[in-house]
Amino acid sequence: MTATPGATPTIVLVGHGMVGQRFLEALAERGLTATHRVVVLCEEPRPAYDRVALTSYFSGRTPDELSVTDMEFIDAHGIELHVGDPAETIDRATRTVTARSGTAVGYDTLVLATGSYPFVPPVPHKDATGCFVYRTIEDLLAIEEYARSGATVGAVVGGGLLGLEAAGALKGLGLTSHIVEFAPRLMPVQVDEGGGAALLRTIEEMGLTVHTGVGTREIVVDPAGAVTGMRLSDGSELATDLVVFSAGVRPRDQLARDCGLTVGERGGITVDEQCRTVSDPHVFAIGECALAADGRVYGLVAPGYEQAETAAAALAADEAEELTFTGADLSTKLKLLGVDVASFGDAHGTAEDCLDVVYSDSRSGLYKKLVIGRDGTLLGGILVGDADAYGTLKAFTGSVPPVPPESLVLPAGAGESVQLGPAALPDDAVICSCNNVRKGTIRGAVAEHGCTTVPEVKKCTKAGTTCGSCVKVLGQLVTAELEASGVEVDKGLCDCFAQTREELYEIVLALRVGTYRDLLDRYGREGARGGDGCEVCKPAVASIIASLAPTVGASGYVLDGEQAALQDSNDHFLANLQKNGSYSVVPRIPGGEITPEGLITIGEIARDFGLYTKITGGQRIDMFGARVEQLPLIWTRLVDAGFESGHAYGKALRTVKSCVGSTWCRYGVQDSVRMAIDLELRYRGLRSPHKLKSAVSGCARECAEAQSKDFGVIATAAGWNLYVGGNGGATPRHADLLAQDLSDAELVRLIDRFLMFYIRTADRLERTSTWLERIPGGLDHVRDVVVEDSLGICAELESLMAAHVSAYADEWATTIGDPEKLARFVSFVNAPDTPDPVVGFVPERDQMKPDLPLLSIGLRRPDGTATVLEGSAQR
Secondary structure: OOOOOOOOOEEEEEOOOHHHHHHHHHHHHOOHHHHOEEEEEOOOOOOOEOOOOHHHHHHOOOHHHHEOOOHHHHHHOOOEEEOOOOEEEEEOOOOEEEEOOOOEEEOOEEEEOOOEEEOOOOOOOOOOEOEEEOOOHHHHHHHHHHHOOOOOEEEEEOOOHHHHHHHHHHHHOOOEEEEEEOOOOOOOOOOOHHHHHHHHHHHHHOOOEEEEOOOEEEEEEOOOOEEEEEEEOOOOEEEOOEEEEOOOEEEOOHHHHHOOOOEOOOOOEEEOOOOEEOOOOOEEEOHHHEEOOOOOOOOOHHHHHHHHHHHHHHHHOOOOOOOOOOOOOOOEEEEEOOEEEEEEEOOOOOOOOOEEEEEEEOOOOEEEEEEEOOOOOEEEEEEEOOOOOHHHHHHHOOOOOOOOOHHHHOOOOOOOOOOOOHHHOOOOOEEEOOOOEEHHHHHHHHHOOOOOOHHHHHHHHOOOOOOOOOHHHHHHHHHHHHHHOOOOOOOOOOOOOOOOHHHHHHHHHHHOOOOHHHHHHHHOOOOOOOOOOOOOHHHHHHHHHHHHHHHHOOOOOOOOOOHHHHOOHHHHHOOEEOOOOOEEEOEOOHHHOOOHHHHHHHHHHHHHHOOEEEEOOOOOEEEEEEOHHHHHHHHHHHHHOOOOEOOOOOOEEEEEEEOOHHHHOOOOOOOHHHHHHHHHHHHOOOEOOOOEEEEEEOOOOOOOOHHHOOEEEEEEOOEEEEEEOOEOOOOOEOOEEEEEEEOHHHHHHHHHHHHHHHHHHOOOOOOHHHHHHHOOOHHHHHHHHHOOOOOOOHHHHHHHHHHHHHHOOOHHHHHHOOHHHHOOOOOOOOOOOOOOOOOOEEEEOOEEEEOOEEEEEEEEOOOOOEEEEEEEOOO
16 A cells, blocks of 8 residues: 555654654644544554553553553544554655555655664673563563573663663562662662662662672573573672663664664754754654754653654644744652652752752661752752652742752651642642643643543643652642632542541441441432442441441441441452462461461461462461462361461551560560560451551660551660551651650550541541641641540540450451351352362472463454464463
8 A cells, every 4th residue: 555645644653652642642632633644653563552651560450551542542533553563664755654564655744753772782692592671561571481481580781760670570570680780879860879879778678689880791691592690890790590681772763764864873863843853854753762952862751742742733833832842851750669769850969059958768768869059949859768749849940949948858757847738839830740731730720621630630631641640749739729719629438428437437436327338328428328339438438337346336247247248359258369369368476476386387287278378577477379268278277276367458457566575685675575466466356447567676776667667666764665657668657756665554555545546537548657647737636636635535545445355356267157158258159169260370489379371462453353462371
């Protein structure tokens, strides 16, 4: 097929990545898809997908979920999308592009969005078996298949953004992982020496080994040509079975070179301020293949989006929209290996006479630096370990913040920290850098276009639709704008209840409401009464009733009657659902203390049922791979041996960790093990808005990491210090000191009050750390309530906790003693003796692991045909 330029102008887009898809959307927004024929030649076997979130494939996100292409959009606008058929030649004289299939397409305008290719250092054996790059879904599939074929050690060449993600992926595949970075620190472009040190410490604590300041000299191979190791520039050798090259990218400009377009000395198709090539006015280049007018090639998606908009505006020739691209903001916010890393503005302080304001806590992996001009202007900054303030700080860049800069880097609970809300930002502050959306635009979406929710604002403005780092600020802005306009903001729990979770708790407590049905029919929204409720309110109300069960006269057993139908998937079977459909079983081990007989019992159960065993971070033993019909059998043996449910499946107390304390440790000043056991047995089974974790340290050396828990206890010579509101995980937060030098009785009394006040006032799925920062008055208010009894409710809080303690019953023991409840533990109701055939396992490291499909992708072509690619750990 050869199309001749003329009657209907034709736009040919070569490449269909994220930037290419944005270009198509920009054409449609300007009406060009209605007046032009649009043809897309895509090399990969699927339409555009989210390459920024590529690594999320390893955490269960499917290729369909990664897609950024709405095929209804493609069809509605008549776009001719050819997947798996890349452009191979360009004839500028006849304005024709020829694809691999032989298809020739004439064009009036050609837009090159060919992206980049991974740079592989020219070292010996770089193409050996076991060497990979990390760029596409096919790359991930190949890495996964090779890793599962017997590899045990993996190494990533490159410690930048993608390199750290690749290392995390290898670790997730079960490989011992190494990172080799030539620069003296990780992420050398984004962070400085201090930020790199904080990042290094955190990553090494995750079990990854980092080699900085060395390069790869040679890939070592065996006689068959497979990787066995790496020889580094310092002369050392690193044994590895698999190597992933992630040492940067280069512009993919070969098509442009072959057809005579001008390219830069170091690559990139040279374009002007409208993204039109300097060699040919009929050809544009956007994204990572383009050398912009400022002489830079941009490897981030946000500048690529700006280029796509600029090129579309130039094609529309709309004088009212004279867009140009002369450079872009390189600010980034990412979560790498679970660690928040962000940089913005002049992060490295290159401006003359600038000053650094730094907060560093190497123990917690926190590093925050702001670069300030002599006049107080915020020039830039680096955030490692806690980047919650990124959106606000970035928006203030180039202006003088309304508070001292040192107050902006201090974490909550440390000195005079200040949390600036989005209301303090000027209207021209950029809220979403990916799509260049300013605060004024978001306010306009609410005030002028009638948007009342975050999804509506996202659809109207595109803010928050790419990396998602601005969604939190976006929500705050929408709420603030609605309230400022006099609009009543619906703060109800869901479409079924107009009340908040806190208000529903008060209703249940005051009126002794014992069932979800009664609560919904009496206090639900008019349209929800008599209905079935929703997946938001059912587990939330179930948790409220369970936490108040003894007081309101309800059953505290979560599988009893109506309660059973309200539970989340894990509570439904009193075990944690795993990725292959099997379950994990975690018995309670109070304080981490266990007898040899207890260890033997767990070992025998795991052996007899063929379970995978692992020591958890909460000082317990997790047994993975139980089929649903095996759960009661496993529980029976555990209960007979004196164990009970560890509630690892529920929004409840998980563990109270401890060090060995004064009993064994020469530094210990109190018996931390005894206290941890007492606390865990007191609060076991306590249902709450979110999971609860605790720890008790026997001295100030803090070996139990109590300050990273929802409530943590540290021994002093005079008693115990109580810390609250901490957590680890994706957004770590140090707990705040609530009270100090407490006796045993005082400590327990304050914890009783704190937990019941939290359960009473927190939002659904809100951790204590978030609750403590959200609740008006913060820590001071909580201290007034639970220590000083400023609201006069402490007696009631203590009574509620006492009722819970006296009514506690082990859910596993209750279940195995009830034949009716046991009937639910089957894979198929109509064939209760038949196990689920999909749940399978394969051996690994003398244990077993799930046998999972590596990839199953359905591809839709424009002609309606489908192709399926599959891989399996067994095939």
